Amino acid sequence: xxxxxxxxxxxxxxxxxxxxxxxxxxxxxxxxxxxxxxxxxxxxxxxxxxxxxxxxxxxxxxxxxxxxxxxxxxxxxxxxxxxxxxxxxxxxxxxxxxxxxxxxxxxxxxxxxxxxxxxxxxxxxxxxxxxxxxxxxxxxxxxxxxxxxxxxxxxxxxxxxxxxxxxxxxxxxxxxxx
Amino acid sequence: xxxxxxxxxxxxxxxxxxxxxxxxxxxxxxxxxxxxxxxxxxxxxxxxxxxxxxxxxxxxxxxxxxxxxxxxxxxxxxxxxxxxxxxxxxxxxxxxxxxxxxxxxxxxxxxxxxxxxxxxxxxxxxxxxxxxxxxxxxxxxxxxxxxxxxxxxxxxxxxxxxxxxxxxxxxxxxxxxxxxxxxxxxxxxxxx
Numbered sequence: 266x267x268x269x270x271x272x273x274x275x276x277x278x279x280x281x282x283x284x285x286x287x288x289x290x291x292x293x294x295x296x297x298x299x300x301x302x303x304x305x306x307x308x309x310x311x312x313x314x315x316x317x318x319x320x321x322x323x324x325x326x327x328x329x330x331x332x333x334x335x336x337x338x339x340x341x342x343x344x345x346x347x348x349x350x351x352x353x354x355x356x357x358x359x360x361x362x363x364x365x366x367x368x369x370x371x372x373x374x375x376x377x378x379x380x381x382x383x384x385x386x387x388x389x390x391x392x393x394x395x396x397x398x399x400x401x402x403x404x405x406x407x408x409x410x411x412x413x414x415x416x417x418x419x420x421x422x423x424x425x426x427x428x429x430x431x432x433x434x435x436x437x438x439x440x441x442x443x
Numbered sequence: 444x445x446x447x448x449x450x451x452x453x454x455x456x457x458x459x460x461x462x463x464x465x466x467x468x469x470x471x472x473x474x475x476x477x478x479x480x481x482x483x484x485x486x487x488x489x490x491x492x493x494x495x496x497x498x499x500x501x502x503x504x505x506x507x508x509x510x511x512x513x514x515x516x517x518x519x520x521x522x523x524x525x526x527x528x529x530x531x532x533x534x535x536x537x538x539x540x541x542x543x544x545x546x547x548x549x550x551x552x553x554x555x556x557x558x559x560x561x562x563x564x565x566x567x568x569x570x571x572x573x574x575x576x577x578x579x580x581x582x583x584x585x586x587x588x589x590x591x592x593x594x595x596x597x598x599x600x601x602x603x604x605x606x607x608x609x610x611x612x613x614x615x616x617x618x619x620x621x622x623x624x625x626x627x628x629x630x631x632x633x634x635x
Contacts, residue, residue, distance in 0.1 A: 272614070273610075275617075276610050276613040276614055276617070278609075301621045301624075301625075302614075302617050302618065302621060304621075305616075305617040305618070305620040305621035305624065306613060306616075306617035306620075308620055309569065309613075309616045309617055309620050310585075312565060312566045312569075313566065313585045313586070316566050316586075318472055318473070318476040318586070319472075319475060319476045319479035319480070319485075319488065320471075320472045320475060320476070321471055321472070321475040321488070321489055321492060322485075322489070325467070325468075325471045325475070325489075325492070326464055326467050326468040326471065328489075328493065329464065329467045329493060329496055330460075330464055332493060332497075333460065333497075333500075336497055340501075
């Protein structure tokens with residue numbers, strides 16, 4: 266049996282014209298498929314109408330307020346992370362661009378030469394530092410006993426003066442209190 | 444919208460959290476109900492409703508005051524639920540396992556409460572068989588009396604797309620209901 270256009274009419278929301286209503290009624294009396302579909306849709310509509318509005322557990326508003334600060338904090342962190350990632354990406358792009366420009370405007374042999382020169386300069390610089398240190402340590406060892414005696418006497422004098430000052434102050438305070 | 448609501452809305456748009464909290468109190472049930480109908484679980488609905496309010500709070504400066512606030516809010520909730528569903532598909536309930544429908548007698552006894560719960564599951568089971576957008580369209584139409592134009596605006600669809608989605612949703616639900624009734628008639632003991 267042909268179910269069109271009756272199936273469409275069953276699910277049509279707007280009210281059907283009287284002649285179509287009659288045709289649909291006549292069809293559903295003869296056609297079990299369309300009758301079942303019509304009955305089913307009526308039942309579903311009834312179910313929907315009877316279904317209550319689901320309500321949240323009590324305290325929904327309080328839970329919202331409690332979560333607000335947490336959500337804000339999380340959002341700030343997210344934004345900070347976004348900024349860091351964006352800046353890092355920008356830095357990386359600039360760095361990459363500089364390298365590309367540098368590589369495209371300089372010949373490879375010149376780059377190798379510059380690198381070797383830098384290494385050599387560093388090595389000779391380190392050698393000079395070692396020479397200066399050796400010289401300085403040598404000169405220190407020559408005056409070591411005299412220098413140590415002077416430093417020791419200086420420290421002993423400083424400690425003695427500090428002790429006398431503190432003790433004197435304490436005695437003076439006690440005397441005033443009495 | 445009533446005067447206090449307009450006032451809350453204006454204050455909330457100026458950054459007053461207390462005013463927005465009043466709006467949350469006012470609209471918690473419709474937003475939660477939409478999420479519950481879309482997702483089918485109480486905890487998921489709670490999380491989705493809270494998230495919907497958070498998104499509304501963040502985007503309050505984009506809200507057009509000429510538009511209904513609840514329509515805007517429900518639109519946010521519906522989009523969020525559709526996204527959630529797409530990410531984590533809801534396990535569909537087998538309609539064949541649904542209990543046989545009895546004629547409710549309206550008596551407030553334990554049996555009646557059980558029947559009510561069963562009916563609730565039936566409607567949720569039927570809803571869960573629809574795809575996310577069809578479900579959202581149907582819920583907005585039948586639980587919130589949205590017009591096809593409002594549904595189209597809320598779900599970012601054309602009116603003709605809403606019409607065809609609603610038609611498909613109605614037909615699917617009726618067919619599934621009919622199939623379940625036939626199964627229950629054939630195997631009443633298995634279902635019981």
